[in-house]
Amino acid sequence: MKLADTLSLSLHSLASARTRSLLIVLAMALGVGAVVVLTALGEGARRYVVGQFASLGTNLVIVLPGRAETAGGFPGAALGQTPRDLTLGDAQAVGQLPGVRRYAPLNVGTAELSSGGRLREVTVLGSNAELLPIRHMALAQGRFVGSAAQIVLGDAIAQDFFPDGRAIGQRVRLGDRRFRVAGVLTTQGESMGFNTDEIVIIPVDDAQALFNTETLFRILVEARSRSVIEPVKAAITELLKQRHDGEEDVTVITQDAVLETFDRILRALTLGVAGIAAISLAVAGILVMNVMLVAVAQRTAEIGLLKAIGAPAATIRQLFLAEALWLSLAGAALGFLLGHAGSWMIRLAYPVLPAWPPAWASVAGVATALLTGIVASLLPAARAARLDPVRALSGK
Amino acid sequence: MIRLDAITRVFRMGDQEVRALDRISLDIAAGEYVSIMGPSGSGKSTLLNVIGLLDRPDGGHYTLDGIDVTTLSEPEQAQVRRTRIGFVFQSFHLVPRLTAAGNIELPLMLEGMAAAERRERVEATLKAFDLTDRAHHRPAELSGGQRQRVAIARATILHPAVILADEPTGNLDHRIGGEVVALLENLHQRGTTLIVVTHDRELGARARRHIGMRDGAIVADET
Ligand SMILES: Nc1ncnc2c1ncn2[C@@H]1O[C@H](COP(=O)(O)OP(=O)(O)O)[C@@H](O)[C@H]1O
Ligand SMILES: [Mg+2]
Numbered sequence: 001m002k003l004a005d006t007l008s009l010s011l012h013s014l015a016s017a018r019t020r021s022l023l024i025v026l027a028m029a030l031g032v033g034a035v036v037v038l039t040a041l042g043e044g045a046r047r048y049v050v051g052q053f054a055s056l057g058t059n060l061v062i063v064l065p066g067r068a069e070t071a072g073g074f075p076g077a078a079l080g081q082t083p084r085d086l087t088l089g090d091a092q093a094v095g096q097l098p099g100v101r102r103y104a105p106l107n108v109g110t111a112e113l114s115s116g117g118r119l120r121e122v123t124v125l126g127s128n129a130e131l132l133p134i135r136h137m138a139l140a141q142g143r144f145v146g147s148a149a150q151i152v153l154g155d156a157i158a159q160d161f162f163p164d165g166r167a168i169g170q171r172v173r174l175g176d177r178r179f180r181v182a183g184v185l186t187t188q189g190e191s192m193g194f195n196t197d198e199i200v201i202i203p204v205d206d207a208q209a210l211f212n213t214e215t216l217f218r219i220l221v222e223a224r225s226r227s228v229i230e231p232v233k234a235a236i237t238e239l240l241k242q243r244h245d246g247e248e249d250v251t252v253i254t255q256d257a258v259l260e261t262f263d264r265i266l267r268a269l270t271l272g273v274a275g276i277a278a279i280s281l282a283v284a285g286i287l288v289m290n291v292m293l294v295a296v297a298q299r300t301a302e303i304g305l306l307k308a309i310g311a312p313a314a315t316i317r318q319l320f321l322a323e324a325l326w327l328s329l330a331g332a333a334l335g336f337l338l339g340h341a342g343s344w345m346i347r348l349a350y351p352v353l354p355a356w357p358p359a360w361a362s363v364a365g366v367a368t369a370l371l372t373g374i375v376a377s378l379l380p381a382a383r384a385a386r387l388d389p390v391r392a393l394s395g396k
Numbered sequence: 397m398i399r400l401d402a403i404t405r406v407f408r409m410g411d412q413e414v415r416a417l418d419r420i421s422l423d424i425a426a427g428e429y430v431s432i433m434g435p436s437g438s439g440k441s442t443l444l445n446v447i448g449l450l451d452r453p454d455g456g457h458y459t460l461d462g463i464d465v466t467t468l469s470e471p472e473q474a475q476v477r478r479t480r481i482g483f484v485f486q487s488f489h490l491v492p493r494l495t496a497a498g499n500i501e502l503p504l505m506l507e508g509m510a511a512a513e514r515r516e517r518v519e520a521t522l523k524a525f526d527l528t529d530r531a532h533h534r535p536a537e538l539s540g541g542q543r544q545r546v547a548i549a550r551a552t553i554l555h556p557a558v559i560l561a562d563e564p565t566g567n568l569d570h571r572i573g574g575e576v577v578a579l580l581e582n583l584h585q586r587g588t589t590l591i592v593v594t595h596d597r598e599l600g601a602r603a604r605r606h607i608g609m610r611d612g613a614i615v616a617d618e619t
Contacts, residue, residue, distance in 0.1 A: 001505055001506050001507075001508055002505075002508050005505045005508075005511075009505065012493065012494070012498075013493070016493035301489060302491050304489075305489040305491065306502070306506075307450070307474070307477075308448070308450055308477065308483045308485075308489070309477065309478065309483065309502060309503050309506065309550065309551070310474050310475065310476075310477040310478020310479065310481075310503060310506055310507075311474060311478075311506050312470060312471040312474035312475070313470055313471075313474075314471065315474075315506065389450045389451075390445050390450050390451050393450075393485065393489065
């Protein structure tokens with residue numbers, strides 16, 4: 001018997017048991033769809049988190065004063081020492097290290113911004129021009145080189161103070177100091193609890209004068225590549241230890257470590273939910289087996305007849321396997337569509353969640369469905385092939 | 397052509413043994429027209445099933461066209477059934493969801509014939525059996541006589557050497573039964589060996605050779 005005939009004859013058999021076939025296809029489709037949708041959700045969550053971190057900067061190394069990892073605070077405290085503050089000098093020295101692409105010292109505070117009778121309290125970042133590329137911020141208008149008395153406004157603040165859109169070159173007051181608007185940030189919205197639309201950026205010297213401090217809140221460092229992050233981290237620790245009289249009193253963190261942990265957890269979670277969804281496919285497999293056994297019992301006489309007119313056992317087996325193949329193919333295809341439609345609806349409902357089903361999940365879902373269907377029909381098909389034609393014809 | 401030598405077929409039901417065929421020896425030449433008669437349970441169907449390779453005897457030898465067919469493998473036996481033997485049953489055994497044409501096409505499909513050639517053959521066969529206007533009807537929409545005509549068409553579409561008919565008129569009234577037997581005799585006239593099991597004395601008498609069975613043994617063999 002030709003393969004095409006086996007396939008068309010088995011399809012014909014399925015079509016005449018329409019309700020039963022549809023039920024199996026549906027059960028399979030729900031299983032495959034669940035695998036696709038749940039992995040899309042997991043992948044979406046993972047991408048969302050990774051994206052949030054990436055918006056903070058890539059290959060980012062952050063230096064903060066004090067030892068964070070010991071619960072008792074700075075270890076030298078017991079000896080009456082206080083941790084040394086980070087200074088601009090520290091930041092410049094870090095910037096000279098090999099493997100460092102750029103660095104930005106950072107001061108953070110709040111101050112009153114006023115212009116043209118308007119007054120508003122804003123978050124102030126004091127830094128240099130490198131802050132923008134490091135933090136993946138961009139200017140919608142103007143240019144920020146970090147020269148004295150320059151100020152960059154967040155998008156929301158610029159719109160608030162200069163609704164006509166002509167902010168560049170305008171004079172504003174921040175606290176008791178005068179600034180000239182050099183740029184306006186593109187709108188970014190909230191990322192990691194920090195709304196860049198509501199900040200202003202000024203040169204770090206101005207910030208230190210404004211807040212009357214000599215110290216830095218952070219040093220942000222961008223390593224040249226992912227592979228030099230760890231050496232850069234070690235070099236910074238060593239350099240600052242030397243500059244701070246042999247005391248390790250700073251904390252150097254890389255977001256890659258945090259990111260990797262999240263990445264791992266969310267990947268494991270995605271695999272887990274995919275596995276649970278795959279179990280529903282196994283249930284569908286049991287359903288297939290059951291229905292195929294019923295079909296074999298119902299069609300005993302037909303199987304006997306096929307044998308009488310010369311069908312070998314192998315052909316009978318192939319006919320039933322082909323039926324299972326059709327059912328699981330249809331179930332897998334429908335489930336694939338359902339899963340992708342479901343993921344699409346999730347993306348519509350939650351646009352921040354990039355719930356794209358990963359290719360491996362679609363492939364795995366479809367393959368599992370096909371495999372389950374075939375495996376589940378092996379026993380019924382073998383039973384049909386083994387039937388004694390004489391007894392089968394007599395309906396026993 | 398058909399040579400049975402001390403064929404035995406024993407069925408076990410619990411601790412009871414039924415010798416459905418008890419050391420049967422029989423020679424049937426190509427082109428013969430044989431009727432087998434006998435009381436119910438005498439082993440007629442079992443004999444037909446053994447000849448048609450549907451059933452394996454428990455003892456004895458069966459040679460078909462000089463080949464000891466009992467030693468053939470399952471697929472080889474299936475091929476002999478497909479190409480050399482045509483079965484006709486009392487209860488027709490049509491596949492209910494296939495049309496008349498679909499049922500007739502089945503042996504051609506099993507043989508692996510190309511679709512275009514199949515269509516031609518089915519069309520010609522439907523015509524030969526006066527079923528053209530019933531081609532697209534399912535068995536449920538056919539009369540008993542039409543169903544048996546479809547079954548005979550299906551059994552003979554690959555031009556078997558032997559037709560084995562097990563009470564082919566058992567489910568038909570006398571007149572329609574006569575037509576069906578005439579159809580089988582028509583095939584015999586063109587050289588096919590015809591073996592018919594029947595209860596109907598009148599129909600049985602039309603054969604050239606009459607075999608009588610009782611308790612798994614041949615008790616009469618007259619020409
Ligand atoms: N599959 C079977 N299992 C047990 N006994 C059977 C089976 N087939 C036939 N027999 C027995 O074998 C004997 C012959 O049966 P069968 O060949 O059908 O007779 P007939 O066709 O002449 O009526 C009967 O006694 C019947 O009960
Ligand atoms: Mg019988």
